[in-house]
Amino acid sequence: MSRLYRTREGTVSAVDTRTQLATLGSETAPGPLLVPQGVSKLVGVRAVQNFDMSAATSYSALIRLEGPGLQEGPECVGIGAGGVPVATGGNGVNEAVTIPLDIPVIPANEILVFGEMCGTDVGSAEFAVTLIFE
Amino acid sequence: MSRTFTVEGDITAADTRTLLTTQGSVTAPSSVVPAGMSKIDKITVAAASEALANGAQSFFLRLGGNAVKGGEQTICISASGRIAPQAGSDSAPQIITSSVLTDLDIAVTPSDTLTVAVEGAGTDTGTARAVVTLIYA
Numbered sequence: 413m414s415r416l417y418r419t420r421e422g423t424v425s426a427v428d429t430r431t432q433l434a435t436l437g438s439e440t441a442p443g444p445l446l447v448p449q450g451v452s453k454l455v456g457v458r459a460v461q462n463f464d465m466s467a468a469t470s471y472s473a474l475i476r477l478e479g480p481g482l483q484e485g486p487e488c489v490g491i492g493a494g495g496v497p498v499a500t501g502g503n504g505v506n507e508a509v510t511i512p513l514d515i516p517v518i519p520a521n522e523i524l525v526f527g528e529m530c531g532t533d534v535g536s537a538e539f540a541v542t543l544i545f546e
Numbered sequence: 547m548s549r550t551f552t553v554e555g556d557i558t559a560a561d562t563r564t565l566l567t568t569q570g571s572v573t574a575p576s577s578v579v580p581a582g583m584s585k586i587d588k589i590t591v592a593a594a595s596e597a598l599a600n601g602a603q604s605f606f607l608r609l610g611g612n613a614v615k616g617g618e619q620t621i622c623i624s625a626s627g628r629i630a631p632q633a634g635s636d637s638a639p640q641i642i643t644s645s646v647l648t649d650l651d652i653a654v655t656p657s658d659t660l661t662v663a664v665e666g667a668g669t670d671t672g673t674a675r676a677v678v679t680l681i682y683a
Contacts, residue, residue: 537602
């Protein structure tokens with residue numbers, strides 16, 4: 413059985429606020445992320461985030477998976493943290509992390525993907541999350 | 547047995563699907579899946595920005611074309627952020643080593659073509675550069 417990769421991204425601009433990731437770059441309305449036919453589980457997520465460094469503080473980042481496509485209910489996974497000492501002169505790039513999972517899913521049902529910045533408002537953060545189905 | 551296919555290119559605008567079609571000195575490498583190969587087993591990928599503009603953006607990969615079974619596959623790569631330094635200061639560079647994604651198991655059709663695109667989503671942080679290697683098995 414081959415694997416299928418589905419991605420959503422979005423901007424999280426408020427602290428401690430569940431923010432749905434519903435776009436895919438140039439696709440501003442890709443529609444619901446449906447569990448593909450022929451798969452039975454979520455074998456991993458690959459996720460990344462970075463922030464615009466417009467406030468001198470620190471934060472942590474997590475993603476939430478919700479919706480009827482998840483047989484056992486919602487999941488939440490921490491994906492990183494960051495901070496900047498001054499709001500004049502931060503710059504950086506970081507790679508996505510792949511997190512192995514084994515979560516049963518229901519084909520043709522939606523999974524909602526959310527990003528959240530936690531702690532202190534650092535400005536805005538850009539999140540991208542890939543769901544890996546098998 | 548495995549075979550490799552590498553492409554690279556500039557990502558000059560945010561939220562724009564950008565095809566990677568060159569390979570440095572090779573300006574038009576063949577994107578045909580080699581005969582005898584049935585899947586993309588691994589990918590090495592890196593994307594970073596020159597950071598000439600303030601913002602935050604994420605980069606993701608699009609694998610499409612007739613050769614890719616199950617429709618377009620999208621995989622996130624990296625994310626960059628930047629705020630302007632004080633007057634008279636220089637900004638730090640953005641450097642990232644390629645990520646090696648293993649056990650991908652993306653089904654492909656041999657002797658058919660695929661497309662490799664990278665896109666930066668969010669707020670443009672300046673021209674970015676990406677390089678992608680597909681490792682077939």
